[in-house]
Amino acid sequence: MPLFYFILKDGRNTLPDRDGAELPSAAAARSHANAVARELMRNRESKTRAWRLQVCDDDLQPVLELSFAQLDDSLSHFSPEARQAIQNVCRNMGLLSDSISDVRATLEQIRATISRANELALNSPLKSNQIPRG
Amino acid sequence: MHTTSNSRTSNGCLSALPPPVLSILKPHLAEVTLHEGTILWGPREPSTDIYFPLSGLISIVIAMAEGECVAVGGIGREAMAGSIFDLGHFNSLTRGSVQIGGTFLRIAGSELAHAARQNDELKTLIAFCGDWILMQAQQLAACNAVHSADKRFCRWLVECYSRVEGEPVHVTQESIAAILGIRRTTVTLIAQRLQETGCIQYRRGHISILDLPKLRASACECCRTLDQRYWPSTRLARKKMEAKAP
Numbered sequence: 001m002p003l004f005y006f007i008l009k010d011g012r013n014t015l016p017d018r019d020g021a022e023l024p025s026a027a028a029a030r031s032h033a034n035a036v037a038r039e040l041m042r043n044r045e046s047k048t049r050a051w052r053l054q055v056c057d058d059d060l061q062p063v064l065e066l067s068f069a070q071l072d073d074s075l076s077h078f079s080p081e082a083r084q085a086i087q088n089v090c091r092n093m094g095l096l097s098d099s100i101s102d103v104r105a106t107l108e109q110i111r112a113t114i115s116r117a118n119e120l121a122l123n124s125p126l127k128s129n130q131i132p133r134g
Numbered sequence: 135m136h137t138t139s140n141s142r143t144s145n146g147c148l149s150a151l152p153p154p155v156l157s158i159l160k161p162h163l164a165e166v167t168l169h170e171g172t173i174l175w176g177p178r179e180p181s182t183d184i185y186f187p188l189s190g191l192i193s194i195v196i197a198m199a200e201g202e203c204v205a206v207g208g209i210g211r212e213a214m215a216g217s218i219f220d221l222g223h224f225n226s227l228t229r230g231s232v233q234i235g236g237t238f239l240r241i242a243g244s245e246l247a248h249a250a251r252q253n254d255e256l257k258t259l260i261a262f263c264g265d266w267i268l269m270q271a272q273q274l275a276a277c278n279a280v281h282s283a284d285k286r287f288c289r290w291l292v293e294c295y296s297r298v299e300g301e302p303v304h305v306t307q308e309s310i311a312a313i314l315g316i317r318r319t320t321v322t323l324i325a326q327r328l329q330e331t332g333c334i335q336y337r338r339g340h341i342s343i344l345d346l347p348k349l350r351a352s353a354c355e356c357c358r359t360l361d362q363r364y365w366p367s368t369r370l371a372r373k374k375m376e377a378k379a380p
Contacts, residue, residue, distance in 0.1 A: 008323045015326040017319050019307075032319065039320040044282040 004029040004063070006036060007054040011097045026063055029055050033066050045074040049086070050093040067091060145186040145239065146212045146367025147259055150374060155255045162245040169235040170309065175216065176229035182243045184216035185209075190236020191297055193313055194267065195229045204278055204315035205290075207270035208233065210297030212365035213263045217243040233313065234294070234304060258373065262366035269364055273356050281354040283316050284324045288353035290314065291334070295343055296362070303341045328352070 001022040008015040023029045033055050041048040051068045069075070069090035075083050148156060163186070168174075174192065175181035185192060192215045194207035206228065209215035215230055220243075250256035277286060290313060294303045307325070311318045325336045333349045335342045343349055350357070362368050 006319050006323065008327070010327065013327065013330050015323055015330065017322045017326070019318075019322060021319055032317070036317055036319045036323070039283050039316045040323065042282060043280055044284075 003058045004032070005056040005060065006033060007056060008040070009052045009054060009094070009097070010048075011050055011093065014101070020058075026055075026057075030064060030066075033064070034071065037066050037068055037071055041068050041072065045072050050090045050097075052094050067094065144211070145188055145214070146365065147214060147263065147370060148186055148239070150367055150370035151255055151259065152374070155253060158249050158253065158256075159241065159246070162241045162249075163239040164241070166238050166240050167236070168232045168238055170232055170305070172232040172235075174230040174232065175226055177227060179229075180226070182217050184214050184218065184241050184243050184246055186214045186239040186241070187211050188237040188239060189298065190232060190238065191234040191294060192230055192238075193233040194270075195231065195312065196227065197229055202315055203229075203312040205313040206274050207267050208290075208293060208297070209267075211299075212297060212362075212367045213266050214259075214366075215263075215267075218260060218264050218267065233309060234298060259366065259370060262369050266364060266366050270360060273360050277354060277356045278315065281356070283314060283320060284327070285352065285354035286314050287321070287324050288328070288333075288349050289357040291341065291343065292346070292350055292353050292357045293360070295346065303343075304339060305341065306339045 001024055003020045004023050005020045006017045008017075021029075021032060023032055033053050037051075037053045040053075041051070045068075049069045049072055052065050053068070054065045055063045057063050067087065067090055069087045075086060078086070148159075151159075165188075168190065173179060174183070174185060177197075187210050189211070192209045193205045194209065194215065195203050195205050197203045217226070246256070246260070250260055277289070281289075287310070290310070291303065294305075307318050307321045311321045314321070325334065325341075328334045328349070329336050331348070331352075333343070333345050333352060335344055
């Protein structure tokens with residue numbers, strides 16, 4: 001049976017399920033993801049509405065992504081338009097937090113590059129205060 | 135991998151009994167070592183035995199026909215578990231299994247019933263342990279209905295921690311999933327999140343609590359409601375103190 005991985009994105013962290021779950025098909029993975037998302041959001045729907053659960057295949061390639069807002073039964077008393085508006089806001093919050101984490105990752109890389117450059121400069125035989133002459 | 139410290143060799147209820155009363159039970163108590171997952175009783179596996187944990191934890195679970203399980207109680211060194219309500223003639227709705235392996239003292243329900251017939255202290259012990267199971271069942275019925283999975287997870291960890299006295303908690307993700315009535319994947323994602331916030335460290339079925347106050351703050355109110363005041367061991371010890379007082 002193929003292995004699927006479930007990754008929770010709560011807006012701040014990206015939390016992987018490192019063990020994964022063996023499921024017969026992508027459809028079974030979707031219904032498992034549905035059930036897991038419902039269990040995670042139950043009795044705290046308003047706090048988890050912008051969360052997402054990504055399903056990846058064995059090669060860690062994304063198969064699908066569920067938005068908790070789409071599954072949120074506590075929104076069912078709203079009109080379809082209002083529900084859609086809330087889902088849109090949640091989707092945009094998701095996109096924003098993805099962008100923020102991309103920016104964070106880039107900053108991390110830049111920091112790493114700078115510190116590596118500093119290290120090289122320190123270890124180099126040509127110290128910055130020893131300007132080669134001649 | 136894990137050594138049992140010497141301090142964990144007593145059961146709070148038995149320690150609270152006056153020595154002459156304890157000596158009535160002693161010939162009937164057999165020490166057994168039980169591993170995680172051992173079924174002690176069940177709807178289809180009746181048992182007439184009673185267990186006093188010296189270490190480890192017994193969980194009391196209701197299993198549905200479709201296979202879903204939810205814990206309705208947990209018993210550690212603070213009490214006893216088994217055929218308490220119908221000593222010696224046990225027909226239970228629940229299933230009792232070893233959640234955290236350890237050492238237990240086993241006694242036949244009929245022997246305890248026989249001894250209790252002539253002894254008020256033992257009658258009290260049985261009544262307090264019955265109360266404790268009932269109190270947990272009532273509180274957890276509400277907790278399971280209205281609290282979120284992550285709060286229930288934290289509550290369960292805090293309870294475990296207070297019952298096994300600070301030792302690392304050894305449990306599999308599957309067994310926690312069965313206790314809370316949720317999927318294994320959900321348990322992993324909740325544990326990852328708690329790890330990220332510095333509450334716990336989780337590695338291959340071994341949970342260490344890094345920040346107890348933070349974990350307590352993340353748990354539902356039920357672990358404060360079901361605290362040590364209601365433990366049978368505490369109530370017995372209190373009763374003994376009151377009897378001694380002039």
